[in-house]
Amino acid sequence: MAAHSRPVSAVVAVLSLFRKVRHKRQRLSVAEKSRSPHDEARTPPCEGPCSRLPITPSPQRSIYFLSPQDHPVRLGPEFFDQPAVALARALLGQVLVRRLADCTELRGRIVETEAYLGPEDEAAHSRGGRQTARNRGMFMKPGTLYVYIIYGMYFCMNVSSQGDGACVLLRALEPLEGLESMRQFRSSLGKGAAGRALKDRQLCSGPSKLCQALAIDKSFDQQDLATDGALWLERGTPEAAVVAAARVGIGRAGQWVHKPLRFYVRGSPFVSVVDRTAEQTQA
């Protein structure tokens, strides 16, 4: 245990490691600040007039969480406890709500999803039963979020479903409320500031676009969509006109590439990719 007896080279190595780690930390914190100014908003204190916590549906039916039809507004744990395909379909029409640190609420109606079935699904991160620190959320209880970074700069948001390693990717929203905040998040986080204002349909029409628009980042990974204070789901209008199409962006996944595991609201201008062929075969 005599530290002073270690070879000098080992001490030097340790010191240089510390230096590297510190540099990396600094780079990360700078990147986070420039990229996502509302990071700390994930678990907002929200004291004052806007504090309506807890948001979880309470047994004694608070008026805040009941729709005019006397249904709880917030979707609870039981909603997420269904197989991936069923959940992917059921999510269409539901409303995703994001509350920022300043208690601003952003709302978007889900219009496009993709189901990832688990170990047998060659396009899923859980293919072959792979379970890592990154995709742990896929294996956690239904309703758990799996948020990951893609292409080094974007986030994708998944909701765990029933079934080991199965989940649903949220691909597009119809913006309902807080459009100006969404526009800001989308343009300030984008590249050059030279761009003009984004059209409404450009705000959330893609898995990473919706994450940008709602300021959803890695801090939401493994959080519970049924109980989280900054992100939740509200019951919307059920959607009947649903198109089933092949999933997007999955390269070599064999036969899984063609399976109709993407679902979207027919005719919605807020969908990221429309599949005319699929629409024709599904009159």
Add this chain to the structure above:
DNA sequence: CCAAGGATAATCT
């Protein structure tokens, strides 16, 4: 069409 971005996981020594 293509390049940007960096974390991640597989594949090595």
Add this chain to the structure above:
DNA sequence: GATTATCCTTGGT
């Protein structure tokens, strides 16, 4: 530990 190929995307030609 180090190296490399990949990636559930997007925005701009």
